[in-house]
Amino acid sequence: MTVVSMTVNEKPVSLDVEDRTLLVYFLRENMRLTGTHIGCDTSQCGACVVHIDGKAVKSCTMFAVQAQGAQVTTIEGLAKDGKLHPVQEAFRDNHGLQCGFCTPGMIMTAVDMIRRKGVMDRATIRHELEGNICRCTGYVNIVSAIEDASKRIAGSAEKAA
Amino acid sequence: MITYPFTYRRAKSVAEAEAMLKAAPESKLLSGGQTLIAAMKMRLANPPELIDISGIKELDYIRVANGAVAIGAATTHWAVATSADVAKAIPALAHLASIIGDPAVRYKGTIGGSVANNDPAADYPSAVLALGATIKTNKRSIAADDFFTGMFSTALDENEIVTEISFPIPEKAAYKKFANPASRYAMVGVFAARTKGSARVAVTGAAPCVFRVPEMEAALAKNFTADAVANIKVGADGMNSDIHGSAQYRAHLVTVMAKRAVAEAA
Numbered sequence: 001m002t003v004v005s006m007t008v009n010e011k012p013v014s015l016d017v018e019d020r021t022l023l024v025y026f027l028r029e030n031m032r033l034t035g036t037h038i039g040c041d042t043s044q045c046g047a048c049v050v051h052i053d054g055k056a057v058k059s060c061t062m063f064a065v066q067a068q069g070a071q072v073t074t075i076e077g078l079a080k081d082g083k084l085h086p087v088q089e090a091f092r093d094n095h096g097l098q099c100g101f102c103t104p105g106m107i108m109t110a111v112d113m114i115r116r117k118g119v120m121d122r123a124t125i126r127h128e129l130e131g132n133i134c135r136c137t138g139y140v141n142i143v144s145a146i147e148d149a150s151k152r153i154a155g156s157a158e159k160a161a
Numbered sequence: 162m163i164t165y166p167f168t169y170r171r172a173k174s175v176a177e178a179e180a181m182l183k184a185a186p187e188s189k190l191l192s193g194g195q196t197l198i199a200a201m202k203m204r205l206a207n208p209p210e211l212i213d214i215s216g217i218k219e220l221d222y223i224r225v226a227n228g229a230v231a232i233g234a235a236t237t238h239w240a241v242a243t244s245a246d247v248a249k250a251i252p253a254l255a256h257l258a259s260i261i262g263d264p265a266v267r268y269k270g271t272i273g274g275s276v277a278n279n280d281p282a283a284d285y286p287s288a289v290l291a292l293g294a295t296i297k298t299n300k301r302s303i304a305a306d307d308f309f310t311g312m313f314s315t316a317l318d319e320n321e322i323v324t325e326i327s328f329p330i331p332e333k334a335a336y337k338k339f340a341n342p343a344s345r346y347a348m349v350g351v352f353a354a355r356t357k358g359s360a361r362v363a364v365t366g367a368a369p370c371v372f373r374v375p376e377m378e379a380a381l382a383k384n385f386t387a388d389a390v391a392n393i394k395v396g397a398d399g400m401n402s403d404i405h406g407s408a409q410y411r412a413h414l415v416t417v418m419a420k421r422a423v424a425e426a427a
Contacts, residue, residue, distance in 0.1 A: 018166065019167060019168055019211075020163060020164045020165070020166055020167060022163075022198075022202075025163075041162050042202075043198075043265075044343065044344065046265065049265055055239075056264065056265050057265050057269055058265045058269075061195055061199060061269070062194060062198065062269070063169065063194075065169045066194070066213065109264070112264070130262075130263040130264070131262065131263025131264055131265045131266060
């Protein structure tokens, strides 16, 4: 057992866990943040994507002890003051989900790619989504949602500037 | 899935990791963990102790000097893919790093981990072998030609830690991968490089271990064009065969991907 301290969605947390505890179980079972999903559990599907120090990684392929001292953001940490994140808004407006199981990972991946790449064409979005699998939609509306979100975020950055 | 129990330790320096390895010889080094953790979850690996070397600052660098690109072992695929220095010196290497796995895997996975693991379908071994890179460890320097010894095996000794991969800068190079659409691992990947008066071709994914194709290299040394390799075939004997492609199919792909790599490099 090891005491692990990290910041999850801007709140400091310290818990004594087994060294073998995967970060996704730490979040779901110890912290009851069940928005982060376990899909394939083999680091292919991306349902478990969270941000570690701003980078989108698969929380099923990382031990909680490795996140010692890290800033962790999960899907629950995106909305601010009761207002959805622009990527969440865009997924709703573009019907970017059907069953919703992959959606938390899709959104966390999308936030990261928009931060890195800004406004993207559809081919770039599809390449960036290679680590996230959706079994319902055929991806068309997910790509539309991310395209839309990237424009909204670029637009509000312009307004702010 | 849950791994067997183990003890986690974090090393702050190569010297500290070395001491930890000596004290617990059954332990494994953990870097990005994108292969090791998956194997532990499947319970294919059962180390009693993990020594995390991913946070060692002295292993995280990219330096271009004396005609070579030197990359610290704990440098992530993402760092290599987005490095302006690598893109300028060996664009094929930056491209290779940019198509390993997916973005989340590239943020975590490291060059040292990939090379030390020597997965038959990993991307980096092809660049290491085709560019005639040198693998530096805490004990010695190993030439690429002596490093990859077989499926998941290398010339590394017990308690040996990869610290750097140094790639000589070629005149021209390109990497072309026929990726498995689900895993993005190479069904067949070919890295072709030209240096002063000679050429090297390394193939990953096709066989149990990365290998060179001397016949293609001889042809390319005289004439570095796709036509020069178009009629050079490799045999299907010893090639990998699975649900994704037969040995014959992979052997055929070697020539196809070699042509594409040379065409892009030339």
